[in-house]
Amino acid sequence: MGASTPRILVTGAVGQIGSDLTLALRERYGATNVIAAGHRTPPSPLLRDSGPYDTVDVTDVESVASAVQRHHVDTIYHMAAVLSAVGEAKPQLAWTVNINGLYNVLEVSRELGVAQVFCPSSIAAFGPSTPRDQTPQETILRPTTIYGVSKVAGELLCEYYVRRFGLDVRGVRYPGIISSETLPGGGTTDYAVAIFYEAIAQGRYTCFVRADTVLPMMYMPDCIKATIDLMEADGSKLVHHADFNLAAMSFSAGELADEIRKHLPNFVCEFKPDGRQTIADSWPRSIDDSAARAEWRWEPAWDLPRMTVDMLTRLRERHAAGDLYRQK
């Protein structure tokens, strides 16, 4: 941790990553120093009651600026975004939220002297012409989804603010994130979360990608660790800033179902690909994250077998308590 305690604003705090991240940041820096910001979706009782909560519309620059001033914010984790599948249904909304929202966060940070900004990118920054195995840090970035287009433009915009204005912007290209607390909303990798919930609740799941679809994935504890570690890393050692490749594990949807079946032998998984298959097919199968390992000592802790045990244990407990689909 740095010399002084940061005053943090988390946009998208009600989302899949934002909710777990907010709780982890509150644990680390003190609850009152971490302001959770949501927009339309109401916060869970846990998020609302464990520290400050505010409403921020990232597409409205005044809304972002007033939240930064009101709460004396010096650090922003900008997690608000429209994901890949919803983005294909609503491309204009995806551009507005992902690009105008990021621009507003960066401009407010520059004007009001915010010290540090985290902005996530994604494996969606890659496209069909990118090498799909052990995808290098520096490679072809020609995505075919509006979400991916917004992520590439966002990476470049962040890099521009680093060079032109000396703003300390950092970010990683997250793989699909698997978690047990808050469901993801509208992504292509959502099947890797839904399969666990449905295995526990119904004993069966219909997967929207083919069994042989391999994508890079990561368990939430690694995602949170990577995010905070990068923000706390020595800035002078960073060659890259907002576009770090990040990896933990890669597996096919069929392998995931098989791993669950080791613990739930009667689990039935069917595969009925829909439009999201095309998106999945345009993304890498595995990622070379050696730049993150070299520049800020990134190292994942969770693999497929351990993650599966942990997910099933946590979701079983929630199911037994009758709150599997209820936000804590």
Ligand code: SER
């Ligand atoms: N998990 C995201 C999605 O599927 C990718 O960043 O859209």
